[in-house]
Amino acid sequence: MKSNYIVKSILAIAVVSVASxxxxxxxVTPSKGNADFSRYVALGNSLTSGFADGGLYLEGQKNSFPEIIAGQMKAVGGGSFTxxxxxxxxxxxxxxxxxxxFKADGTPNIERVTTQTAVRGQVNIPPVGNVILYTKYTGDINNYGVPGIKLDNADLAPYGNFNGYFERLLPGNAGTNNTSYIDFVMQKDFTFFSMWLGGNDILGYASSGGAGDVPTLKTTFSTKYASVLARLTSKGAKGVVATIPDITITPYFRTVTLASLLAAVRATPAGANVNTLYLRTGAGVARAATAEDLFTLTLSSDGVFGVNDPLKGPYGLSPANPIENKYALDKDEVAVVIDFTNSYNATIKAAANTSNLAIVDAGALLKEYxxxxxxxxxxxxxxxIRGNLFSLDGIHLTPLGYAIVANEFIxxxxxxxxxxxxxxxxxxxxxxxYP
Amino acid sequence: MKKILLSFLLSVPVFGFAQSFQVNLQGQKQTAMGGAGTGLALDEAAIFFNPGAVSFLQQNGVQAGISPLYLKTAFRQTGSNLTEYNKDKIATPIMGYAVFGSPANRLRFGVGIYTPFGGAMHWKEDWTGKYTVTSLDLQAIYIQPTLSLKITDHIGIGGGLVYSLGKVDLRQALPINQSNGQPGTAQLKGDTKDFGWNAGIYVKTEVGITIGVTHRSQVTANVKDGDAIFAGPNSLQPTLPTKFTAALPLPATSSIGFGFYPSEKLTMALDVNWVHWNTYKVLAFDYNNNTTIQDTESPRNYHDAAALRLGFQHQTTAKLALRAGIGYAFTPVDDGYVTAEVPDADRLLLSAGIGYHGTKGFGMDLSFLYEDVMSRKQTNFESGLSGEYKTKAYIPGISLSYKF
Known part of the structure; x- marks a missing residue:
């Protein structure tokens, strides 16, 4: 009987131990430290808005990095975020x-989704030209990310007429707006901000192969960055800023290469012996392409390469019919992009230190990943595509990419x-x- | 009690746990004594613990046992405030032994069935490490026919051929998103049949101390033509593998053990095990289609590792024995190589048990083993998964025996 009792005791202890x-x-107790996250606002461009796959759409907006950060801030007293x-x-x-x-040749078939959009029309606004307008948004805003905006535009009063994504947030219609981006943000008080501006000050130049835009002057960038930060911190808010990515490492510039173009040409019967491709530089010179020249993703998607012109020869294969400047960031232009990116980033770091703000080196982060x-x-x-970090436009991030960025901000x-x-x-x- | 045992038996019939995926639950008496027993001629489980000691057993007998194993692992990703736990899964390593031949003769025979390697780690399908593992079921059952020869009244040698029957089933999420945003899944399953051996020497010294030295060989579990069951996006499905080949070394173990007998009623056992984990360098999977999924070669780089075990048995009455033990096992896994399927670390073992042996040859032994695996903060070199692991295991066990 005694042993029976011991047996039962041991089993009882076993069962209790296992259960408990x-x-x-x-x-771990999350803490807000010496910041106040009760009203967090996010300033920035497309990367802040959640722009991905060449567009701004609901899934991207919901997975924007500020949304992710704000969700996590709730554990330390963060307020609602819209x-x-x-x-x-x-x-x-x-x-x-x-x-x-996939197409027959195994390359990805990428289409544009054009149904159920929020496009409400377009209007011609001189001097910028046609501006696409979207269904107006009314209501609270914490995420002020506006695709396309440059730091240079932040204090521009008529900017609400030039950018449909900003116009969408303002009460007035395109043509009547007179509130600058920074004034709009400052209309409602906040306790904490993130600002990731500056990428578009060089992106327009880079993505158009140096043809479509000019970079914001370094001195202008420096002055405006400091003045925007001064406004943001003027009421005691704390915040975090981020450096801009080096656009030349993105798939937008690293997918179509001299090697991949040559391989495509050589795979055709007539092109087996082709060794040289030609491009037109930013300086207007047609010359042989080198491995140091970068080509845009659009060179492939626009379907122009190799198309024969009876007078000038096949596109890109003949000095008389070189790859246009808008598809090529020649090595001198690459140097310009890297120089401006480094200069802007030095400015961002210095300004953040002066204003005693947190800094995310997003440029270094995206290089590392x-x-x-x-x-x-x-x-x-x-x-x-296979890299999972950049979305189908080759520049903006996937939700996974934005989550990596959000963690770095945190x-x-x-x-x-x-x-x-x-x-x-x-x-x-x-x-x-994947389909 | 029967009810409890029954419900355990109904659950997944496999696996265990002790040092990485090695399991040390081969006899209830020994388990209750911290897993020590190499230097003792305690019972039929000597077929596993020391084949040389089998010829010193005073009676023939058969025994069968089971050790339902419950292990709980906590994981918290670095920087996160959420703790995730593995799913409740009871693994049930089994053991059975029979010893024959006349105890008066020098030559004895035996056969053993036991589970020296295994693992059952199941995580939630959407947990943080889902792209490294969602579940691993691994088991190797060894069948070991054994001969044991008492050379003199003081020295016995023994050895057995090991036939290993292995099973592996590894699942993880596939990091290729389908158009609905869901990840794919991958499952690798296969069977193995391999050979090894187990040999030992048992010495009964003049001074009343017994000594055992044993070596159990490595068995390399080779999965050939295992099933690779991938579910991915439709456009990629035809390019995904359907078969795989892999090899997993189940390492050799060398042991030395001592038996001390301070009084007629008290037996002490001290064991040192040396597990030759250094052969586990990589876990490689070779797929039959590499269009989308490349072959993988994951570094493991385990090193040899020791375990120390100390056990006591007190024969309280002619029928009743009480047992207790303590042990410490060092992890074979270096920092950076810890994975979620085997979140290993150094561990402390505490055990206790009780044996009741009736007059008609029937007996029952119960054991309870608690393993406290030290918490470990790790960032895996290969997957980047970074976080802290903490594991505890609770292992009750029972065996029934009949001596003749």
Whole structure:
């Protein structure tokens, strides 16, 4: 009987232990440190708005990095956060690019989604030309990300007439607006801000092969960055700013290369012996392309390469019919882009230090991830489509890419303000969608 | 009690846990004594613990047992405030032994069935490390016919051929999103049949101390033509693998053990195990279609690792024995190589048990083993998964025996 009793006791202890003794990790208590996240606002361009796949649409807006940060701030007293979302009925927003399948030659077939958009029309506004207008948004705004905006535009009073994404947030119609971006943001008080502006000050130049835009002057950039920060911190708000990415590492410039173009030509019967391609430089000279010249993703998607002209020869294969400047960032233009990017980033870091703000080196971050690594087992790199980091436009990020950025912002905020906002599991956010 | 045992038996019939995916639950008496027993001629489980000691067993017997194993792992991603736990999954390593031949003779025979390697780690399908593993079921059951020869009254040698029956089923999420945003899934499953051996020497010294030295060989579990079941986006599905080949070394173990007998009622056992994990360098999967999924070669770089075990048995009455033990096992896994399917670290073992042996040869042994695996903060070199792991295991066990 005694042994029976012992047996029963041992079993009882076993059952109780199993039921109650979960392993415990040391306690974590998220804290806001010496910052106040009760009203967080995000300033920035397309990267802040959640722009992806060549468009701004509902899924991207919901997965923007400020949305992710704000969700995590809730653990440390963060208030509600509202992005100017497109409606469910117009969830495709501006329209966007979709990976629809593979072509016969094995290359991806990328289509534009044009249904259920929020486009309400377009208007000609001199001197910028046609501005596409979107269904107006009314309501609270915390995410002030405006695709296309430059730092240079932030204090421009008529800017609400030039940019349909900004016009959408303003009460007035295009042509009647007179509120600058920074004034609009300052209309309602906030306790914390993120600002990731400056990328478009060089992007327009770079993405058009140096043909479509001029970079903002370095001195202008420096002055305006300081004055915008002065406005943002004028009422005591704390914040975080980020450096701009080096656009030349993105798939937009690294997918179509001299090698891939030559390989495509040589795969054709007539092109087997082709060794040289020609481009027109920013200086207007037609010359042989080198491995140091970069080509835009649009050179491929526009379908112009190799097309024969009876008088001038095949496009890109003949000095008389070179690859146009808008598709090529020649090596001198690459140097310009890198020089301006470095200069802007030096300005951003210096200004942030002067204003005692947290800094995210997003440029370095995207270089590091672009070089190839794994995030919780998911491979990421700057490779087009397979890299999972950049979306189908080759410049903007996937939700996974934005989640990686959000975690980096959180880490920078925590480190600056002694807070402990929890990071997210970035691998919960998707990379490229395959058909 | 029967009810509890029954419900355990109905659950997944496999696996275990002790040092990485090695399992040390081969006899209830020994388990209750911290897993020590190499230097003892305690019971039929000597077929596993020391084949040389089998010829010193005073009676023939058969025994069968089971150790339902419950292990709980907590994981928290670096920077996160959320703790994730693995799913409740009871693994049930089994053991059975029979010893024959006349105890008066020098030569004895035996056969053993036991589970020296295994693992059952199931995480939620959407957990943070889902792209590294969602579940791993691994087991190797060894069948070991054994001969044991008492060379002199003081020295016994023994050895057995090991036939290993292995099974592996590894699942993870596939980091290729389908158009609905959901990830794909990958499952690798296969069977293995391999050979090895187990040999030992048992010495009963003049001074009343017994000593055992054993070596269990490595068995390399080769999965040939295993099923690779990938579910991915439609456009890629035809390019995904359907078969795989892999090899997993189940490492050799060398042991030395001592038995001390301070009084007629008290037995002490001290074991040192040396597990030759250094052969586990990589876990490589070779797929039959590499269009989309490349072959993988994941570095493991395990190093040899020791375990120390100390056990006590008190024969309280002629029928009743009480047992207790303590042990410490060093992890074979270096920093940076810890993975979520086997979140290993150094561990402390505490055990206790009770045996009741009736007059008609029937007996029952119960054991309870608690393993406290130290918490470990890790960033895996390969997957980038970064976080802190903490594991505890609770392992009750029972065996029934009949001596003749």
């Amino acid at each position: 003794c979960k392993p415990e990790l040391s306690e 992005s100017p979302l497109f409606s469910e009925a117009q969830f495709n927003g501006s329209g966007y690019l979709r990976f629809a399948g 672009g070089a190839g690594t794994k995030v919780n087992g998911v491979g990421v790199s700057a490779e087009f 880490k920078a905020i925590n480190s600056k303000y002694s807070s402990s906002i929890p990071t997210v599991d970035a691998s919960k956010y998707r990379g490229t969608l």
